[in-house]
Amino acid sequence: MSDIEKRDVEAYAAQDSEVGTAEEVLPARNLQSSHRALRVLHQSEQWLDRKMGVETQGIDRVLEENKEPPSIWNVFLLWWSLNVHVGVVPLGVLGPEFGLSLSQSIAASVVGTILGALCTAFDGTLAPKLGLRQIACSRYSFGFWGAKLCSVLNVIVGGGFAVVNYVVVGQILSAVSDYKMSITVGIVIIAVLSYIISLFGFKLIHTFEKYSWIGTLILLLVLVGQVAPHVDPSIPGEVGSSGLGFAGAFLTILAINFSNASGWCSIAGDYYCHYPANTSFWKIFSLTWLGIVIPTSFSIIVGACLGNAALSAAYPPYAAAYTDHGLGGLIATVYHPTGWSKFALVILTFSVLGNNVAINYSSGLSIQLLGHFFHAVPRFIWSLIFVIVVAVLAIAGQEHLSTIVSNFVSLLGYWTVSFTIILLIEDRLFRRRTGYNLSAWNQRSKLPWGAAAVFSLLAGYLAGGVTGMAQTWYIGPIAAKFGGYGGDVGIYLSGVITLIVYPIARHFEIKLTGR
Secondary structure, eight states: OOHHHHHHHHHHHHHHHHOOHHHHTHHHHHHHHHOHHHHHHHHHHHHHHHHHOOOOOTTOOOOGGGOOOOOTTHHHHHHHHHHSSTTTHHHHHHHHHTTOOHHHHHHHHHHHHHHHHHHHHHHHTHHHHHTOOHHHHTHHHHHHHHHHHHHHHHHHHHHHHHHHHHHHHHHHHHHHTTTOSOHHHHHHHHHHHHHHHHTTOHHHHHHHHHHTHHHHHHHHHHHHHHHGGGOOTTSOOTTOSSHHHHHHHHHHHHHHHHHHHHGGGGTGGGGTTTSOTTSOHHHHHHHHHHHHHHHHHHHHHHHHHHHHHHHSOSSHHHHHHHHHHHHHHHHHHHSOSHHHHHHHHHHHHGGGHHHHHHHHHHHHHHHHTTOHHHHHSOHHHHHHHHHHHHHHHHHHTTTOHHHHIIIIIHHHHHHHHHHHHHHHHIIIIITTTTOOOGGGTTOTTTSOOOHHHHHHHHHIIIIIIHHHOBOSSOBOTTGGGGOTTOOOOHHHHHHHHHHHHHHHHHHHHHHHHOO
């Protein structure tokens, strides 16, 4: 740890001893006292805590003396449960669908994951030293109002991931019932289970995520073994191995997987805020990066193998199952014999719980950060509303899984890369010597205006993302240069533009406002 980092840690500890969280969250507490409905909800939350251990912490800053850190290995194992599940498998199927060979699909997916995980790994390092949830940390760049935009985007990101998970689970449960049960019923079942577990908060989530991936890993290994005889790596991709068509497809798959791995950057700190302020930066960074890259790459490779077997038409039963019943039907056909297939599918259904539990929990926290009124409403209420909305969207989009994955997930990267660059520059350049006033996190008058961060984020997204995106509904002018369906280069353009704009804009913001 550098001398500057050591001084920062000492400053954080000193501030914690001077200012308690009571003053910082006073506006929300006043609202709970003055409004009967909010008071009843707060009392209900307290009752649930006494009777069932439901977490009541919400977005309040965790003081250094109140931190209850899990094992540091949880930083690594947490991501296995979030990424070793059937909801990640569709990302691997996309490569063959875009006309890439098996080796090309795996290369694009793994490289995208490696790069995207860097965003999440860095952002997560801010939470231990600040004692704040991830979006709350962004207030020191985006300000009180600008962070609201980040909260909204974070909820949308979580909702998109959850929709994919719900649909995949619905397809699998439908396959288990020999397609007698509708996908809708499966969606409702997983939504209810995910919400119940997320109610209990930080401690239970860390315990649950530490172990829930083990059974899923075994089942996915068996799945690879059973599909392997029908996987042919020698089959060339439809787009060839050179030219603009290949470059476009490769870049698009890389962008989708970058976005998937970087999509966690806005929630990582939600699970690290209890670690001590003096926790090694590199320990958090490396364990997070490895924890995302290894399990995500594994799940995506499983998907690429399934896509190769189903889309090459070399084995008609797989092609028919995928065409008629989607990914759930394909997995049901790959597993054999029938009795084992149904057992494995039921267990795989619950593999997405780890992912959805974290999404529900973090989305509830993000909504609380929209303002003092939202803060006054307990997290479990916002998580419930979130789950209901996501379930409705999943039911409505259940027939279009591949479209949802390819269009939605790649859109995430345009904001996550800009978000990370802004936090990185703020932390390593503008606050390198001044540090953070921890007690100011919930006081708009002491936070930055956030104009520089919002402007830089929008500049990166609009000037870079829009011109470089390649979606089924829109291909930007730069992406169109790759011909055919275009090549998604929006992420790289967004990152470069934000990297140029933010330091300049933030410099002038500080000169103008003094904060």
